[in-house]
Structures are given as structure tokens and as C-alpha cells.
Amino acid sequence: MEKPKRLESRTVSTNDIDNDNAAGIRRRDNRLLAHLGYKSEFRREFSLIETIAFAFSIMGVCAAVSTTFFFPLVAGGHVGMVFGWLIPCFFVLCIAASLAELTSSMPTSAGLYYFSAKLAPPKYSALISWITGWANVTGQIALVCSIDFTCAQMITTAISVGSDGSINLGPGPTFGILLLILLSHAIVCSSASQFLARLALIYGVVNVSTTLAAVIGLLVASGENRVSAKDAFTLLENNTGWKNDGWAFLLAFTSPMWTLTGYDAAAHISEEVAGAARSAPIAILSGVAATEFLGFLLLIAASFATSSVSELLATDLPLPMGQLFLNTLGKRGMLVLWSFLISVQWVNGVTQGVDASRVTFALARDNGLPGSRWWKQINRRTQTPVNAVWLVMLVSAVIGVLAFSETALSSLAGATVVGLYTSYAIPILLRITSGRKMFVPGPFSLGRYSVPIGTIAVLWAIFVSVLLCFPSVQKISAAGDMNYAVVIVAAVFLFSSLSWILSAHRWFFGPVPNITDDDLSDIDPQSERKAQNERHAADDDKSNDIDDSERRLST
Template sequence: MPQDATLSSPSTSLKGSEDLARPADNEGLTAVKHADDALLAKLGYQSVFKREFSLLETIAFAFSIMGVVASVSSTMSFPLVSGGHVGMVFGWLIPALFVMTVAASLAELTSAMPTSAGLYYFSAKLAPPRWAPLASWITGWANVMGQVTLVCSIDFTCAQMITTALNVGSDGAINLGAGPTFGILIAILFTHAMVCSAATAVLARLNIFYVIVNVGTTIAAIVALLVCSGDQRVSTETAFTMFENSTGWTNNGWAFLLAFTAPMWTLTGYDSAAHISEETAGAARAAPIAILVGVGATATLGWLLYIAASFAAASVPDLLASPLPLPMGQLFLDVLGKRGMLAIWSLIIVVQYITGAAQGVDASRVVFAFARDNALPGSRWWKKIHPYTATPVNAVWLVMALAGVCGLLGFSETALSSLAGASVIGLYISYVTPIFLRITTGRDKLQRGPFSLGRWYMPIGTIAVAWVSFITVLLVFPPEVHPTAQTMNYAIVIIMAVFIFASVWWVVSARKWFKGPVRTVEEGGFYGKERVDEKEVPVSDS
């Protein structure tokens, strides 16, 4: 095994990575898919999905789920309040660098164990045998919580974008409150449930469209802010060094740290590459590449967009005083005028809608995998694969229903910070648990895949664990001093509700029967047949 980070051909693959680009009926690609199914059987699972995602489509999926331009537009209020220009520029850059250590560590684990079970499977295999079920249980429930609240937070901000457009288009005559915004959220969740129930082939092809719209809109936004800001554009010194604390916290350093919420919320969901690995050709190579490229591209484009926004923001207090739900909408209105703002804002709404759809697919695969191991109430329903689409349709609708319940937080003033905090904390706890086990009890357990960090896994993993420990504490704090019932951070309420439920169920019942990931194939790795909705069908070659 090489000592440095490497990406070489997987031991199970019969052809090189060039096969991933060949047509679906190519003999080499068929061999790759058979090798993927063989590796999956070795990990303990039957192949029940069609491997329709190519390398490019897997990268597009991981990138689209972070929806950079829409995510920045959704969360710009955090750095504006917590540092102004400095909050926008450096409040993004610093967390992005640390997140790369988490992404690199997860890429290594995903390459070694490419399964939809993902994070909780990693924890089970890296923990001491006695504690493997508990480690898997904690990781799985944290990931499910994070996935569902991330769906809700994305679609909630999409609803806010729609209300912003209506407000601007009507010159302020239409100013929808929390109730209509919640109604729009429910409508978005319903349409996403239908989209996410589609066949894998449809979902895979849609991601190419997703990434074109995403990248194109981001570049258009950067150019528009820099070119059209004209005389209102601030100096380079102001854009990079002017600090304004509007949080109410007297300590400027602490106030600046709260700006980290924006990039941490944006740079989530990249574990999606692991969760669709059972639908990916050449998953041991494609999934880790998708994680690294997705995070790297999102971090870079997001930073450039925030720099452009910092130059274009003539007055941070004026942006914060805007009657629009999202300050980025006011910035575009100031820079581009009504028509220009509505034009680019419409594209950003499309990007956010696409992001929600991609996240819905990711969350449904997590729920399916966890239910496949009988770890959810009603698992027999949520692990069913629809015989026509070959996707977990029941799990999709469960995710959207739970996201709708979480959407009730939209009636509080801190809805976004609460939902963002809960999703980030849930997801990053599930990310860091297997990483922590990798650098402690699992140092000699990992059978490395084609992507390996080599000897660097230890320092990179240590930094990742330290960073997540810090950010988890930070994100439960309220966004401003002296919180009330309306302004408190409700992330802790969501987290504790799930934690208490999962803990009580574990103590009362689950510890007696939950043993971690359940093998669905014989120990010898037979994977020639699979069971779908109680019918035995042959594994597809395509």
C-alpha cells in the first residue's frame, strides 16, 4: 500500500476507469458493474439498484446537492451579521479549508466500503466488536436527522426565495408571512417527492442538467455583482478588511465565529456520493472523486461569489435592514435593478429547487439503507423497492413528510439558523464518528480501496475530528444575545428530541436485537439473485 494519498485501480475492477465513459452496453462497463456487485456482496449486501450513475454524473450529483449559488444566497445573512465584509470573505474561507479534511477522510472510507449504508456501516466495521452496534446506531440516527432537516432547510429557503421574488415583482405589495411560506414549502416538498420517486436512470441524467444550471448561474452572479456594481463597488481594503459586528455579542472574535454557519450549511451532503454508490458504476473510484471534486468546486466558487458580494455591498447595515426575507435578494436588487434581479433570482430559485431534489434522493437512500438493517420504526415499509422504478419510493415520501413536520419551525424568527444548525450538527456527527474510529480503534481494520490517504490519514483525521467537535458546540448557540422564545436557536430541540428517542429505544429494546449492518447475501458472497418486494428476480447486468 502506498504511503501517500493515491488513486489507483480497484482490486475488484476488471477494466480501467476509461470504461466508465463507454456506452452502457459496452462489455467493459458491464464487467465493471459486475465487479461493483461482487464488492457489494463482499460487504454483505445484495445489489437491488441499477448502476446508472457514471463518474461524471456522480460528481454532478455531489456538486448539485450543495447548490453553491443558491446556498450562498440563502445564508448570506449569517456573515453579514457576524462580521460584514470580513465575515463574508474569511468566514467562508476558514471553514472551507477545515471541511476539506473531513471530505478527504470520508472519501477514503467510501472508496474502501462503497455502500448506500455509508457512514453507519463504516462505524460498525471500524468500532470494537462489542461497541459496533451502538456506534452504528448513533451514526445512523445522526445521519437520518441531518438528512431530513437538510431537506427541510433547503426547501424552506427555496420558499423564502419565491416570496422574495413576489415581493420585488409586486414592488412590495405582496409580502407573504410565515403561514403562506409554510404552504409554499409543503408544495415544494410534494413535487420533490414525485421527482425523487423516479427511476435511477432518470435521476442520473437529470444531474448533468443540474450542474450546468448551477455552475452557469454561479458564474453569472459573480460577473453581474462585479461588473454592474459600478461606482457603489467598495475598495479592496474595505472588501477584505472591514469588520462590522451586528450580532449583539460584545466579543468580536466570537461574533465572527458565528459566520461559519453559512459555509458549514452549504458544505454538507457530500456523503451523497456514498449513499448512491450502489447505483454507481465503478463506485470505489467514482464516489471518492465525487466527494473531493464536489467539495473543492463548491468551496472555490462559493468563496469567489462571496468576494464579489463583498465588493458589491456598499452598506452592510442597509442590507440587513431590508424588508426582503433574504439579504442577497436586496443586494441583487441594488446592483441590477428590478428586472435584472428577477432574472438572476429566477435562476437561483431553479438551482435551489434542484438542490432540494438532489438532497431528497440522498436522504431517501439513507432511510432505505438504515431500514434495510431494521433500524427504523416500520422498517419493512421503508426498505421496499418499487418494482417499476427500482427506487425506494416509500422512503422518499417518508423523508418529505418528516421534512414537512420540521418546517413548522418556519413560524419562528430563527427558522433558518435552527434548521441549518440541526442539519449541520446531525450530519457532521455522523461524518466524524467513523473518522474518529478510523484514527483510534480502526487503524488496522480498514481494507483500503483505490483512494487512500496513506500515512496522512492520521493527521488529516485528527484535524477533522477536532474541527467537528468545535463547530458542533458553536452551532447550538443562539445567533444573538438574550434570546426569546421567538429568537432562540431551536437546533438543540431537534437534536435532543431525536437523541432522546433513539437513546430510549436503544436502552429499552434495540440493544437486544440490533447488531449493526445485516448481511443480505451468503458469507461466500453469492449475489446472483436478489429479492424485490417479495419476488425473486435476477440481478441486472445493466
């Protein structure tokens, strides 16, 4: 098979994007995408505010904190809740800033594996792109499954509270609910971009309102049961079984690291965003910063309202946060607030499903997946990758069998963070090493701070990727407390490695252009005229060379 031509580095700057009319902005977006090597196949329906809402909604702060409350609770008690959240926030901001810079320069649905291919040494470009793409897809699909699994747990928690504990659904029914949620998401995620943009905007507001309601409710309704400020911020309780309290405290990072994932979604929907070179990086940073701030407020309120850590850990409810709301707000208040949390988590699953389907589509567009010709198809009616959506949900359902494990969330959270943060670290590392001279900044640039910020980002990604492979408790068993994150990651790594060695190295060459001269002419007639003039000039030079040769021969 003939090796496709490698995409040349972009020579145009995106700094000329101004506040022109919508049609003009979209033309500039499509022209930039064409210079990156791709033709526009989506409708650019996401505005700046909708892109921010999408990036924010994908982290679903109030629901995500509630579903992962177990980790800081068992790992550090009050200290785990407050500082187990606060410390990772600084490092995640460094990663978000580095990804925002890359996205501003190269706004395409391919995202991270495209960045890696462009910034890697040419000899290793395809291999590094392959590794990044598979790591990202693994994390994306594991995140879809974990979000929908926790949504199912929230539903079973509500059923238990509503029945006064008489109905406690086990792993089987929970898995059944998970499948129904995945089915609903497959249908909704197949919708047109305009509908998805409006849904994200609406639920951005619901997300913020629900979080603030939870904060106020916990602080006000806890009344005399509130712990002192000293205990709320400094009381450390280690319930992990690990003897070292410092190590146990680090395991509290699971909650913020799982919550603060998926913000690269703004890069993966950039082909659906108007003014993507500016809007996407703003969305990444705004979404992460808002999630970190609101999550910190919610966990401070939860720390004050938690009068007994051991009581919450001993609850029969699937999620300890449900018990905290029940103790604080009563049955009716808890169910009202919990219903909003369930809806936020459900929309969180929608946005993540969209994100995962876009990167799956992009990797298939570059022939990086088995059956790529099916997964890169765009539905003519909705102009969205419907086949990729259903593939994501099907694989998520397969991974969902972990619901029968007692540590399903630990395993899914670990696989998510390891997959995604590996794919984040690779292009950032290349940006500050081999790709420094090749990198062409977009409207958002870190400038001279890119190297120190990128270094911190890479080191943190490596640290948490190792950390989250450990179980949340010391004594484990295969059927009980085993963290299967390393099994999931190892299985994908083994499959992708063997695929590369046996076959893929012969046909995967990283991002390849899919745009023709006709497509470029439609997008940028001036560039096409310039290209035609260059071809005509080359033909004239060739003709003159032939004439000179003939004259010399005749002489």
C-alpha cells in the same frame, strides 16, 4: 431472537477495478457489494461525471450562498463574507478527504453507519452504528427541510420584488409553499436513477453558469458603488449584539458549514454508481472543492458590491441577498437571475431528497428504523426506495413548522450541521483509532496522512457542532431569536437513546447480510464454486474422521 452473524471484514481488494466495458464494471461493483454483505437492488445508472455533478449539485453553491448571506452579513460584515467562508473550507476538505477514503473502501448506501460498524470494537459495534445512523438520518432530513424552506423564502422574495413590495408573504404562506415544494420533491425523487442522474448533470452546468453570472453581474453592475479592496477584505462590522468581535465572527461560519454539507451523498448513492469505489470518492472531493472555490468568488463579489451592510440588514425582503441583487442589477435583472437561483435550489432539494431517502432505506434494510419492513421496499418499476422517499418528505414537513419561528433557518442549519458532522466524525475517529488495523484501503487512500487529516477532521466537527447550537444574536426570546437546533438534536437523541435502552439493543446488530448463496452465485460463480469446494472438502474431512473413529472402535 437469534443474533445475526456479524459481517466479516472484506478480504478482497478493489484495486483491480479497471477501465473495462460497462457490464464488466457493474459486475465488479456488484461483487464488491456482495462481499460487503448486500445484494444489488438498484440500477447502476450514475457515471463518473454524473456522480460528480450530483455531489456538486447537492450543495447548490449559488443558491446556498444567497440564502445564507444573512449570517456573514450580521456576524462580521465584509470580513464575515470573505474570511468567514475561506477559513472553514480548509477543515471541510479534511473531512471530505477522510470520508472519500472510507467510501472508496466500502461503497454502500449504508455509508457512515456501516463504516462505524466495521471499524468499531466488536463489543460496541451495534451501539456505535446505531448512534451514527440516527445522527446521519437526523441531519439528512433537517437538510431537506432547510433547503426547501429557503427555496420557499426565495419564492416569497421574488413575489415581493415583482409586486414592488405590495405583497409580503408571512410565515403561514411560506409554510404552505414549503409543503408544495416537498410534495413536488416526493414525486421527482421517486423517479428512476437514470432520470435523476441526467437531471443532476444538467443542473451541474446550470449551477456553475448561474454562479459565474452572479459574480460578473455584482462586480460589473455595482460600478462606482463598489467599496474599496481594503474595505471588501478587512472591514469588520459586528451586528450580533455579542461584545466580543472574535466570537461574533465565528458565527459567520454558519453559512459555509450549512452549504458544505451533504457531500456524503456520493457514498449513499454508491449502489447506483458504476465503478463506485473510484467514482464516489472522486465525486466527494471534486464537489466540495468546486463548491468552495465558486462560493469564495461569489462572496468576494458580494463584498465588493455591498456598499452598506446596515441597509441590507434592514431590508423588508426575506433574504438580504435579494436586496443586494435588486440594488445592483435592478428589478428586471434581479428577477431573471433570481429565477435561476430558485431553480438551482429546487434541484438542490431533489438531490438532497434522494440522498436522505437512500440512507433511510439502508438503515431500514438493516432494521434500524421503526417500520423498517415498509421503508426498505424497492419499487419494482423504478427500482428506487419510493416509500423511504415519502417518509423523508413527511418528516421534513413536520420539522417545517419551524417556519413560523423568526430564526427558522438558524435552527434548521444548526440541526443539519450537528447531525451530519457528528455522523461524519464518528467513523473518521474510529478509522484513526480502533479501526486502523481492520481498515482495508480502496483505490483512493490517504496512506500515512490519514491520521493527521482525520485528527483535524474530528476536532473541527466537534468545534462546529458546538458552535452552531448558539444563536446568531445575543439577546434571544423563545418566540423570536431562539436557536431550536439543540431542541431538535436533543429530541432525536432522547428518542434514539430510549429506543436503544428499552428495545433496540435486543434486535439491532448493525449491518447484517441480506445476500444468499444463490445471489452470490449469480454475481460471482467462481467464488461460489470455491465455496462449494470448501464445503465438499469439509464434508470429506468429516467423513474421514468418522471412518477413523469407527476403525478405532472396532479394533
